[in-house]
Each structure stands twice: as structure tokens, then as C-alpha cells.
Amino acid sequence: MPQPLAGRMMGMEKTLIRRINDLADPSCINLGLGELRFPTPRAVLDHVRENVNSWRLGYSPNEGFPELRELIAARAGEGVSPDQVCVTVGAEEALLAALMVLVEAGDEVLIPDPGFPAYPSLVRLAGGEPKAYPLLPEDDFGLRAEKLMGLVTDKTRAVIINSPNNPTGAVHSSKELHTLARGLQSLPLTVISDEVYRDIVFGEPAASFAGLTDRCVTVNSLSKSHSMAGWRIGWCVAPPDIAKAVRTFHQLAVMCVPSLSQYAAIHALRGFADQELRANLEELRKRRDFAMACVDRYTGFPYVAPAGTFYLFVDVSGRLAKFDSSLDAALKLLAGEKVVTIPGRAFGRIGEGYLRISFAPGLDTLEEGIRRIGRFFRG
Numbered sequence: 001m002p003q004p005l006a007g008r009m010m011g012m013e014k015t016l017i018r019r020i021n022d023l024a025d026p027s028c029i030n031l032g033l034g035e036l037r038f039p040t041p042r043a044v045l046d047h048v049r050e051n052v053n054s055w056r057l058g059y060s061p062n063e064g065f066p067e068l069r070e071l072i073a074a075r076a077g078e079g080v081s082p083d084q085v086c087v088t089v090g091a092e093e094a095l096l097a098a099l100m101v102l103v104e105a106g107d108e109v110l111i112p113d114p115g116f117p118a119y120p121s122l123v124r125l126a127g128g129e130p131k132a133y134p135l136l137p138e139d140d141f142g143l144r145a146e147k148l149m150g151l152v153t154d155k156t157r158a159v160i161i162n163s164p165n166n167p168t169g170a171v172h173s174s175k176e177l178h179t180l181a182r183g184l185q186s187l188p189l190t191v192i193s194d195e196v197y198r199d200i201v202f203g204e205p206a207a208s209f210a211g212l213t214d215r216c217v218t219v220n221s222l223s224k225s226h227s228m229a230g231w232r233i234g235w236c237v238a239p240p241d242i243a244k245a246v247r248t249f250h251q252l253a254v255m256c257v258p259s260l261s262q263y264a265a266i267h268a269l270r271g272f273a274d275q276e277l278r279a280n281l282e283e284l285r286k287r288r289d290f291a292m293a294c295v296d297r298y299t300g301f302p303y304v305a306p307a308g309t310f311y312l313f314v315d316v317s318g319r320l321a322k323f324d325s326s327l328d329a330a331l332k333l334l335a336g337e338k339v340v341t342i343p344g345r346a347f348g349r350i351g352e353g354y355l356r357i358s359f360a361p362g363l364d365t366l367e368e369g370i371r372r373i374g375r376f377f378r379g
């Protein structure tokens with residue numbers, strides 16, 4: 001008889017985003033992936049090409065090269081020490097590491113709904129219980145600190161916040177973040193602030209949670225900000241005791257992040273790619289405006305204009321009567337029109353009735369994809 005798997009894997013699956021993308025073939029129009037389509041910035045690639053032969057590509061210090069940690073600490077704010085930084089395999093490892101060192105069996109972790117689909121699974125892997133806090137369409141999906149605090153119990157060990165938010169594109173207001181920080185300051189819990197989309201904003205800069213409370217872990221990466229998802233460079237910045245534990249977890253789990261990626265990250269964070277990144281952001285703004293115009297023209301579906309990220313969270317609830325759910329509609333849309341979208345249910349209960357459309361692809365792809373979505377729901 002085969003050995004049963006460990007209980008912690010019971011009910012665990014790849015996220016719905018991955019499963020839907022796995023069903024797509026290359027002929028599909030993919031509005032599903034959470035990845036920018038811009039290449040790695042040229043300045044970073046040139047730097048790697050020119051220098052790779054002179055670099056020692058062995059293990060790096062477990063927590064990352066000192067120079068890289070210095071750059072990250074400097075970006076994190078005044079008085080942050082490089083010792084508070086751990087370089088991780090993307091933001092995903094930073095999230096898992098933070099949860100693993102903070103959460104005991106049975107502890108509750110508040111997560112956003114709608115929110116990044118990995119959050120509940122990562123919390124469960126760490127032994128905790130995910131508990132959703134709602135981000136509502138009537139609040140433009142913005143954080144309401146008082147409502148969130150009403151869900152804190154004596155079992156709550158961590159609160160995950162994500163601004164700009166995947167999948168809604170909402171940027172939480174500085175006022176709400178300050179209210180949250182004040183409300184949580186005296187409680188024995190940590191805020192894990194996932195800021196991977198912080199540089200992808202179209203209006204006012206997105207406020208960081210860093211420094212607002214003593215117990216805050218900020219998580220970030222180069223995946224979205226620098227279109228460097230495959231280099232797997234992420235990090236967290238944490239209070240010294242948490243940072244120390246995260247580094248231990250990280251050493252045991254992965255030893256260190258590939259040295260080559262870290263050299264590339266140093267160059268990226270020194271600002272050599274910034275001009276190209278500004279141009280990318282302008283292009284993304286064009287794609288956002290175009291995608292919204294296409295949704296208006298071809299579907300008439302409501303949505304809240306995203307202030308950040310590269311997602312449009314489109315309300316298809318008025319056309320779901322003939323489907324079992326947003327998942328059913330997304331699967332039939334894929335089968336019938338060959339368009340990949342992510343059903344809102346993947347992001348939580350409140351996401352049901354929505355589809356997430358990525359506007360990372362080029363204009364022609366966006367127009368054809370959204371035109372087909374309109375045809376599918378009218379048909």
C-alpha cells in the first residue's frame with residue numbers, strides 16, 4: 001500500500017491560476033498570467049553578459065550578498081539595518097518564511113478577500129487557519145481598517161495586507177493603513193505587508209506599511225517591479241528577532257538565492273534600469289486605459305479602475321445565470337473562445353461573480369481577447 005501523504009498536504013493543490021493556465025494551449029489568448037511581458041531590463045542583461053565570467057557563482061551568504069541587502073535596507077527606509085533583510089526565492093518564499101516563523105498550529109491569520117490565492121495555502125502550510133477579511137466593491141475594494149480590526153481575536157497572530165492588491169488593483173489609502181497600525185500596535189501580532197506591486201501604480205504612489213508598527217514584515221521582489229519574475233529575487237525586511245528566524249528557515253529550506261540572480265538584482269536596484277522601467281510603466285498605463293475602453297465597448301461589464309497592478313477585476317455577475325459559477329464560465333470561455341481569464345472565486349468568496357483579466361499583453365491581443373469575452377457572454 002502506498003504511504004499516505006502528510007496531513008499538511010491534505011486538500012492542497014496548485015492555485016487555480018496555475019491550473020487554468022495549465023489547461024491553455026499556445027493558440028489561446030492568455031489574459032490569465034500574473035506576469036508582465038516586458039523583457040528583463042536591457043541594462044541588467046548587458047551587465048550580466050559583460051561580467052558573468054568574472055563572478056564567483058558559488059553559494060552566497062545564506063541571507064544574501066551584503067551589497068544587495070544594503071540596497072534593500074536603504075530602500076526600506078531610514079534606520080533599517082541590512083541585518084533585518086533576508087533575500088529570498090521571490091516574494092513567495094518570503095511570505096512562507098514569515099508565516100513559518102510566526103504562526104503556531106491553530107493560530108489565525110487574517111488574509112484579504114479578494115486576495116492572492118496562495119495566501120490561504122501558505123497559512124495552512126505553516127499550520128495556521130486563514131480567516132478572510134472582506135475588501136468590498138462598495139469601498140472600491142479599499143481596506144477598511146476598523147472592519148478588519150473587528151475580526152482580530154486572541155488567536156490572531158498575523159495580518160496579511162497587499163497594496164496594490166491582486167486581483168482588484170486597489171491601492172489602500174495611507175489614512176486606513178495608519179488607522180490599522182494604531183489599532184494593532186499594542187496587540188501581539190505581526191502585519192505582513194506584501195508590496196510586490198508597489199511600483200506598478202498609475203496615480204499617487206502607494207503607501208508602504210514599513211515603519212508604521214514595530215511588528216511589521218514587508219515583502220517585496222523584482223518579479224513585477226522589474227519584470228524579472230524568472231530570476232526569483234524577493235526579500236523581506238523584518239524586526240531583528242523575526243529576521244533572524246527567517247534567515248534560519250531560509251538557510252534550511254533553500255540555502256541561498258542563486259548568486260547570478262543576486263548580481264543582476266544589485267545592478268537593478270542601483271537604478272541602472274530605471275529609465276526603461278519608467279517607459280514600461282507608461283506602456284502599461286496605455287494598456288490599462290485601452291483594456292478599460294475595450295471592456296466598455298465590447299462587454300459593458302462594470303469594474304473599478306485599477307490604481308495599480310496590471311489586472312482588471314471585471315464584474316460578470318449579471319451574466320452568470322446560465323453558468324454554475326465564475327469558474328464554470330472561465331472554463332467554458334477557455335474551451336469555446338480560447339481566452340484564458342482567472343475566475344474571481346480563485347481569490348476568495350467575495351471574488352465570485354468576477355473575472356480577472358490581465359492587461360499585461362499587447363494592445364492587439366487585449367482587443368481580440370476582450371472582444372471574444374463580449375461575444376461569449378452575449379451568445
Ligand SMILES: Cc1ncc(COP(=O)(O)O)c(C=O)c1O
Pocket residue numbers: 034089090091092093116162166194196220221222223229233234
Ligand atoms: C500579491 C502577490 N504576492 C506575491 C507574489 C509572488 O511573487 P514572486 O514572483 O516574487 O514570488 C505574487 C505573484 O503573482 C503576487 O501577486
